Amino acid sequence: MTDATAGGPREVPPEQLHLLTEFVGRSRWFGGKGRPFQVVGVRRLGRLPACADDGPEVAIDLATVGFEDAQEGSGESGQDYYQLPLAFYTEPQDRLEHAFVGHFEDSDFGVRYVYDALHDRLAMGCWLRSFVDQPEGPLRFHRIPGHELDLDTHSTLFSGEQSNSSVAFGEDSLLKVFRRITPGANPDVSIHEVLTRAGSDHVAALFGWVDTPALRQEGQTEDQVLTLAMLQQFLRTASDGWDLALASIRNLYAEADLHADEVGGDFAGEAARLGEALASVHRTLAEEFPTEDRTADQLAELAEGMRRRLDAAVEVVEGLAPHADRVRGVFDALAGLDGVQVQQVHGDLHLGQTLRTVRGWKIVDFEGEPAKPLAERLLPDSPWRDVAGMLRSFDYAPHVVERSWGDDEGAQQRAYRATEWATRNKRAFLDAYVGRELTPAEQTLLDAYVADKAVYETVYETRNRPTWVGIPLEAVARIGES
Numbered sequence: 222m223t224d225a226t227a228g229g230p231r232e233v234p235p236e237q238l239h240l241l242t243e244f245v246g247r248s249r250w251f252g253g254k255g256r257p258f259q260v261v262g263v264r265r266l267g268r269l270p271a272c273a274d275d276g277p278e279v280a281i282d283l284a285t286v287g288f289e290d291a292q293e294g295s296g297e298s299g300q301d302y303y304q305l306p307l308a309f310y311t312e313p314q315d316r317l318e319h320a321f322v323g324h325f326e327d328s329d330f331g332v333r334y335v336y337d338a339l340h341d342r343l344a345m346g347c348w349l350r351s352f353v354d355q356p357e358g359p360l361r362f363h364r365i366p367g368h369e370l371d372l373d374t375h376s377t378l379f380s381g382e383q384s385n386s387s388v389a390f391g392e393d394s395l396l397k398v399f400r401r402i403t404p405g406a407n408p409d410v411s412i413h414e415v416l417t418r419a420g421s422d423h424v425a426a427l428f429g430w431v432d433t434p435a436l437r438q439e440g441q442t443e444d445q446v447l448t449l450a451m452l453q454q455f456l457r458t459a460s461d462g463w464d465l466a467l468a469s470i471r472n473l474y475a476e477a478d479l480h481a482d483e484v485g486g487d488f489a490g491e492a493a494r495l496g497e498a499l500a501s502v503h504r505t506l507a508e509e510f511p512t513e514d515r516t517a518d519q520l521a522e523l524a525e526g527m528r529r530r531l532d533a534a535v536e537v538v539e540g541l542a543p544h545a546d547r548v549r550g551v552f553d554a555l556a557g558l559d560g561v562q563v564q565q566v567h568g569d570l571h572l573g574q575t576l577r578t579v580r581g582w583k584i585v586d587f588e589g590e591p592a593k594p595l596a597e598r599l600l601p602d603s604p605w606r607d608v609a610g611m612l613r614s615f616d617y618a619p620h621v622v623e624r625s626w627g628d629d630e631g632a633q634q635r636a637y638r639a640t641e642w643a644t645r646n647k648r649a650f651l652d653a654y655v656g657r658e659l660t661p662a663e664q665t666l667l668d669a670y671v672a673d674k675a676v677y678e679t680v681y682e683t684r685n686r687p688t689w690v691g692i693p694l695e696a697v698a699r700i701g702e703s
Contacts, residue, residue, distance in 0.1 A: 257288065286300065365417060462576065503564070552669055563601040
């Protein structure tokens with residue numbers, strides 16, 4: 222990848238690259254932990270105008286992270302790009318000591334104390350104001366008409382996120398800053414924009430976004446847009462769908478003599494409303510984005526990819542091999558379909574991507590599966606992939622709570638209740654989503670996506686949480702039983 226004139230490379234001394242490497246490595250949002258790496262280059266994407274007399278200089282840099290263990294054909298990236306919003310002060314700021322990047326000479330500002338700007342209310346005030354007063358230079362702050370921003374409110378950085386950073390501005394708006402940057406239009410923005418303009422009730426309304434045409438790929442004559450952040454409605458009173466499900470399950474386990482449909486925390490009504498919300502979003506996406514017909518040959522290719530993932534998983538996951546033939550049978554059935562229609566979908570849907578508000582369910586994070594290349598995430602897919610993701614999430618939740626109780630005399634009863642809760646809520650969700658019996662082709666698609674997801678989960682848990690691998694393994698063992 223070569224540099225466009227906007228955001229070209231800067232001369233950065235080794236000691237500064239070392240400080241940036243240390244900063245990136247200890248940051249929660251860095252996705253390369255466990256691999257040897259270093260920051261090998263920096264581009265300045267743009268600067269924001271000062272918006273306070275005692276405020277900092279604010280710039281947005283793009284760090285090129287090089288990995289020392291990348292090998293051709295391994296599937297691991299040799300380079301990644303990470304966004305670094307920085308605040309530059311002439312004096313040290315004790316209140317920002319936790320966000321300190323380093324003390325060094327910058328080519329634009331001179332010798333400065335440098336901090337992660339997202340922790341700094343003064344710096345974030347410059348971000349918010351730029352949505353109203355477009356700064357000069359390559360940074361582009363887009364606005365969707367219809368919402369008046371509150372420029373006098375303070376910012377608060379959320380601390381729990383893994384891959385991105387989100388900053389709330391009072392109770393008015395939320396800025397989601399993408400940390401790992403992939404050249405090209407980010408689907409989280411493009412899909413939110415379409416759903417917002419279409420008046421969807423099931424997403425947080427998009428207020429605007431930030432991008433810049435700052436990178437040019439090899440062989441191209443035009444700059445590739447970099448999507449840096451999105452500003453959207455702040456759902457202050459929303460509850461996380463995953464947390465609500467876990468609370469329902471704990472309530473069930475606490476009521477030893479009641480079934481899932483008898484306890485006060487029964488989740489089936491919410492599961493049904495969530496199914497209706499997803500159906501509504503899928504209908505809107507099918508109306509607003511192009512749809513395509515996936516041919517029998519393409520379905521055969523899809524099934525072959527699932528088989529390859531299964532074969533690779535068998536080499537990694539102990540206990541998966543005895544179930545592999547039945548899972549292959551599910552994929553074989555997919556390969557036998559004549560064709561299906563595909564469309565824009567969420568791509569990585571589970572309970573953790575949903576929020577319950579006083580006005581119903583909202584679906585969030587339309588970036589797609591993070592591990593996939595951007596070009597692949599932008600491709601249309603079957604809506605049954607999203608449905609399968611939710612069904613797997615409903616299956617996961619009770620077994621996660623079940624394991625937190627340990628192995629005692631009530632373990633067998635809790636295992637029964639976990640299955641009862643999962644079955645009840647999956648059925649409520651699916652009935653509400655489709656509103657009728659599934660056709661044989663729909664059932665075949667859904668079964669294949671569920672199986673593929675469960676196989677993926679066995680690999681993930683084996684590598685990251687070995688004590689949890691039994692959850693997806695049990696699901697795989699049930700495939701093909703009926």
